[in-house]
Amino acid sequence: MGVKLGILGLGTVGTGTVQLLQDLVGRHPLLQEIEIYRVGVRSLSKPRAVELPEGIITTDLEAIVNDPTVDIVVEVMGGLEPARSLILKALSHGKHVVTANKAAIARFGAEIFTAANQAGVYVMLEAAVGGGIPVIQPLKQSLSVNQINAVTGIVNGTTNYILTRMQTEGSNFDDVLADAQKLGYAEADPTADVDGLDAADKIAILASLGFGGRIHLEDVYCEGIRQVSKTDIAYAEKLGFAIKLLAIAKRTFSSPSSPLSVRVHPTLVPKAHPLASINGVYNAILVEGEPIGQVMFFGPGAGAGATASAVSADILNLVATLKTSTTNPNPLLACRHQDYCEIAPIAELVTRFYARFLTKDRPGVIGKLGTCFGNFGVSLESIVQTGFQEELAEIVVVTYDVQEGNFRQALAEIRNLEAIDSIPSILRVL
Amino acid sequence: MGVKLGILGLGTVGTGTVQLLQDLVGRHPLLQEIEIYRVGVRSLSKPRAVELPEGIITTDLEAIVNDPTVDIVVEVMGGLEPARSLILKALSHGKHVVTANKAAIARFGAEIFTAANQAGVYVMLEAAVGGGIPVIQPLKQSLSVNQINAVTGIVNGTTNYILTRMQTEGSNFDDVLADAQKLGYAEADPTADVDGLDAADKIAILASLGFGGRIHLEDVYCEGIRQVSKTDIAYAEKLGFAIKLLAIAKRTFSSPSSPLSVRVHPTLVPKAHPLASINGVYNAILVEGEPIGQVMFFGPGAGAGATASAVSADILNLVATLKTSTTNPNPLLACRHQDYCEIAPIAELVTRFYARFLTKDRPGVIGKLGTCFGNFGVSLESIVQTGFQEELAEIVVVTYDVQEGNFRQALAEIRNLEAIDSIPSILRVL
CATH class of the missing domain: 3.40.50.720 (NAD(P)-binding Rossmann-like Domain)
Known part of the structure; x- marks a missing residue:
């Protein structure tokens, strides 16, 4: 039988x-x-x-x-x-x-x-x-005795492969993508991967299991890796970070009733963090909970x-x-939740930021930048002033934790400064 | 109820x-x-x-x-x-x-x-x-659809903490152990941890689950980390390795009917290997199987x-x-096996080796070493000749894969060479 x-x-x-x-x-x-x-x-x-x-x-x-x-x-x-x-x-x-x-x-x-x-x-x-990687069943079973605080993953092998090669070779996104397509690591239409849509699908599923509620896919904030440049990867490296496309679902404050932040975006990950050294087509999912602490699952993300x-x-x-089994549904196999999770808008996210500015007037501009940031409560953790691109000075800042909405307001003011040529990159920092 | x-x-x-x-x-x-x-x-x-x-x-x-x-x-x-x-x-x-x-x-x-x-x-x-770390249930359930080829773990937090500090600080085993005891990371009687006995218990359990057979604990080969010196850690670093206490259960050849090798010993792990960067009191277990490939589980090993x-x-x-459930035993919870696994003796292990020699007569001795190794079919992958200790020259070799029995016979012959003062370290290489 x-x-x-x-x-x-x-x-x-x-x-x-x-x-x-x-x-x-x-x-x-x-x-x-x-x-x-x-x-x-x-x-x-x-x-x-x-x-x-x-x-x-x-x-x-x-x-x-x-x-x-x-x-x-x-x-x-x-x-x-x-x-x-x-x-x-x-x-x-x-x-x-x-x-x-x-x-x-x-x-x-x-x-x-x-x-x-x-x-x-x-x-x-x-x-x-x-x-x-066995991660769905552990989330439903073993890990579900914990209060889950965060699920953070590298869940798209194609983008991790591209970012790893950009980092190790110092290459451009477009060149590596073209080569990845030739080698079969990226599809002819790479949209779902490089724009983060595939990762968004996956973090919606992980968040739903980890936090015991349904997720509206349209609530998942999503940025892909097209705008990540080799310049940013080099600066990140110098500052002690690797750039990874992270899919993150996290309580916005540490209470089981707090809203979630669910998002996909390229992120500066400190080199010592377990996710920073996940390279190539591998995937890894880090789960943080109380009282377990951090556990990570690592393995081949596809194939x-x-x-x-x-x-x-x-x-x-x-x-x-x-x-x-009898006819009673097994609560460790069934999907137990029916309510939707409350998702906080991205403007309410509290995170560190990395931003790169091209400026016309290097000596004067630092003070003006600092003033604008200060007006919106943004404190700076580090400022790097090296580098020139086409006669413009390049300034890179990493902030302390700030609410995204405040940071964006400061940027709007900075964009209007006469000394600012452009802001080529804005990335979040883990 | x-x-x-x-x-x-x-x-x-x-x-x-x-x-x-x-x-x-x-x-x-x-x-x-x-x-x-x-x-x-x-x-x-x-x-x-x-x-x-x-x-x-x-x-x-x-x-x-x-x-x-x-x-x-x-x-x-x-x-x-x-x-x-x-x-x-x-x-x-x-x-x-x-x-x-x-x-x-x-x-x-x-x-x-x-x-x-x-x-x-x-x-x-x-x-x-x-x-x-959820590893026992995944081995019983998700991973059991694979033909498991190897389970390799850092499963003792105390020894990993000691080795990590020896590596980052360049300190001696005895000093770090004493400090670890003071800080509560090592017990007053550290035997079970530093001599590998705790890791041997754990790999016996993992091997039993992974390979579907019982394990006689006395069949588990076990070496601790007392003999690992800061000199060896420095040489390993130079050669591209970290030294870790690994617990390994592995098929001796790639057939589901082949005997197992089950062992605990300090091991030179290539820096790019996922286990090389597991530091401090963390644990990690790497499972290799067909068709899954490699998956790794990482997290706090105690607390x-x-x-x-x-x-x-x-x-x-x-x-x-x-x-x-009905009264039928659930085969994913029950321990299904009753036979004992066949375990190959350590002399039959095929592995790479690292060995450090102190010699009296540096120019002549390399040839003699090479001859002795050659007599027993041991090929050398690298030889490092730097370093002096109390007027003796120091020679470090890393071999290609060799059967442990043959390597030991070569060492016995080398030990009798007039130019050899001593062989302070012999370690296996992953």
Whole structure:
């Protein structure tokens, strides 16, 4: 009496998952109870890297989610539709769902989890964030005994690869992006990665699990890495920082009832911080809670094998549940929250800032800058005055903690100073 | 109808756990179903950092494990006895057990898990390794879909603190140990930590979970850090390595049926390796598997809060199981294996080595060293000849991969060379 899987999609992740489930030596023995019953694809004629018995592969995806003999639907096709509709249909038929689809979960999570709770089934999504890294289940289980204060991650491998190469080679963003596209580390249309949208999907999911409430994706503040220049990376290096695209969900003050700040932006990370040395396509997620302190999860953020591991882990969890559970929903698998988290607007964020100014009149301008900052309560931690670009002096400042709204007001005033040519970069500092 | 806990011990970990369970704001709501029913202590008169209602605290620990109303026994007293007997008695009465006792589990695991399986209950031990880091449950669940090839950890905070300070300050082992004892980072009797015994207990547990077999603790090869000198740390630095006390469990060749190598020893770790930058009292566990690749878990390896988090996570898991499961044992909580792992003797280990020689006759000796190594098939990757100590020349070599037995034979021959004064250090290289 095997547990019957209906797999939707046989691309990279689907193929990796089938390969894992076809070679069970040295893996958890419970996987032996799984039967790959149907695999839904778009084209039957496409050559495949895995062999499946006659009759398993079909182009009729609707038939899979409607088939009463299917126990678990594994959605690894990606995209918003028809993925969303197929997931909802599977749930309405009482099937558990495993998905790697961060985009669909970040947008339709409320609808999907409501449907799952109504049907008394589970939606498992370990593969949606951090590739193979086990972080979703630890957040639902082990870490949930803590009051979570912050979840901070490098959750997009493409941008981390680009920033790492810009840092080690001193190269420009455009050159590294073009090379990354050639090497297959970045897509032909890199928007979702380099503009931070993929990271925003993922931090919405992590925040929801960590803080026990739903997140409106449009509340996630998002800045990508296109405006990060090699000049800023060099200054950051000199000041003791690495620039990383961080996805951050954090309580705005240390009380479990305080609003959250949820955001994605390039960030100056102190070299000694555990996230500063996460390089290349790797991902890492740092969780801070009371009383645990800081724990970090590190690993490959993408790739067929890593993602297949996460998908298979979810399947294993569901098989164990099917084998042992009563009809009571397991509160460590179910998504327990229904309310939305209160998200503070970015203007209320309190953070340090890094800003780079090009000025015409170097000796006089420092005092004027200082006055403008002072008018809005911005204190400066360090000022670097080296560097010239096209006869303009370059001034770099790092502030102490300041409310973003105040900092922006000071900048508006500074922009009007006659001595200021431009403000090429404004970055937040961890 | 709460789940009734009987807690054995109210030291650091017990107190931390009670504190967590007494302040449930912002934590998983399932924790509200827990009742701290009895707490067993040695002395009723000792002042306590937590307040408990009249009648909860008792010195009769036997009564707790025999009490039919107790659902879960939480053993946080430490030590081998009476911890072992109390755990066994609790299991025989059908109670689930949560323990932080790595020493008892590493020694009596076979007896304890057999008793648990017979009684159809679970022994949970997240707190036994890596403090608060969720690593035991991920190994049992998510990662178990992989063929595990290696588990490598910095699992002892005291020795990592000492080695980190020796590296950053250029200090001697003895001086740093004395200071660590003064600061409370090392115990008055530091044997279990600095001789690697604590790390050996922990790698035996991790190996057992990762590779699905029991481990005889006496099969774990164990070397501590007493012989690591500041000279070696400086040479390692120059060669691009940090010296770490690693606990390693690894397949000796890449087949799921190959014997394991399970060992604890100071190790030269390449600077770019993720474990090289784990400093101070932090712990980290790196798991390598197929198809996941490398994942690493990082966090506080000890402390009341971190350990209480792990203990409470185990309790939460059991409460979820008590609420939802049938009588079928959950294969993701139970300890599934009964056979012992085959462990290869250390002489069969294939590794790189670092060795430091003091020689009398510098120009002639390099050739002789090379000849001896060559006789036993040892190839040298690098040779450093700088440094003098009391009119003796110092030669440091790093080998390519070699079987330990062959390397030791070469050393025996080298020791007999007239030009060799002594071989102060022999260390393995990751």
